[in-house]
Amino acid sequence: MHNKKTIVSLIISIAFLLGSFLYLRKREINYTPTAYEKELISYFKEIALHSEYDDNPNKVIKWAEPMALYIVKEEEFKPQMSFVKKTINEINLLATDGFKIVLTDNPLKSNCILYLCKKNKVAELDQYFYEMLNDGIDYDISGLAYSEFATNTNIIDKSLIFINSEYSLSVQESTILEEITQSLGLAFDSKVYPNSIFYKDKSKQKNRVREYLQLDKDVIRLLYHPKMKPALDSFEVNRVIKRILKSEKD
Template sequence: MNRTIFCIVVGTSLLVSCQKDADFPDVDPTFELSEYQREIVSYFQEIALGFEFGSASKITRKWVDTMQIFIGGMPSPELLLELDKIISEINELASDHFAISQVQDSLESNFYVFFGSGDEYAAIFPALSDLVKSNWGLFSIQYNSAAELNGGYMYVDIYRANVTEQKHLLREELTQSLGLGNDSSRYDDSIFQSRWTSTNRYAAIDEELIRLLYHPEMTVGLDQLEVREVLTQILINE
């Protein structure tokens, strides 16, 4: 069964025990990490678990198959070049065989990117009619019972947003569609910044989140504590 989330524009010491003793609290596995690495783990937990809107459980979700994009609407040549650039950056960061490609046949696609007005987008997806009134960019994502992302769609308003803002919205919504579905006020230069910005590049910590979500050792369905363990091991072993 697929579910859809509508969203608006995160040397090793092992403690082994046969049972948990209340007198010995859990050891934070991140103590061996640098301060910046701990920031990466914390930000990953904030951005990659669940979604900003809806009641989806706070676990990791990601694509396990290729995201195949079909483009609709009236994108400018400049926007198409920007999309190519973003796809190239994401593909470079992923190391678990995930990739994004573009297809010319909508029947071959599993993700739809629309460039146009909010009203035009709402005509295709009526459930979003209220949201497009005040949002220049939106993404919607689908996932199965195994927490694997397997479909979705997004739009960029090319009439209310200027060219710089269009590029920002394209990068933000597409990146969040990877399974990085939350916003944060923590880093001003992050693509996940909750306040309105027009940044058109990833912050270094954004690249870390994409890289780690699409690392071979990162799996779907991990909660906050489980993902902390996995991230710590990945970062320590690098």
């Protein structure tokens, strides 16, 4: 009797494994990426599925509705504001799933606040965010982006961005590009591509990155593609990107 139960259990286990294998095979996409596309898939998974924060779920995190951006600034900052608008326009052109960034003059209607000011000014306006700017950081930072998301959906519902106005204009522009981009759900820095906006050691470079690499654009484009859903894991992301790339070739 014991042997019969063991055999039945073994048959059930084999059937389950075979079913799982056939299901995964069925879900595979018959597409072979180019050398560049392989780099893109790898880079997307590094940037989009990882985070510098401890609550990283290793899944896609993104906005599901437009970002209403309110900017707090100590003075007019015309060049910086021009660069903010340029960055917003670039992102909006890359997103095709209905997401966009819109500027608002009403903080009550915003879901993202960008502080363009000295760090001490943030202490007066938002003590919670100011503490984040100093948490474990013993050096003067040029900027920071922090996004809150629902853990059950992986959808971002609020972002806070700091741009330190005490730095040079070139550093501010580079920081604006980086932090607005990272607030989209791309919160990881990499050491792979020195000319990427996601490069970890930008502060050590003489020339700050103030424009996207094509690779950066494609990472943003893929994140805000209709087929890329919040909470997808690495396996699902790999499959979805192949499907997107294949559809673009058909």
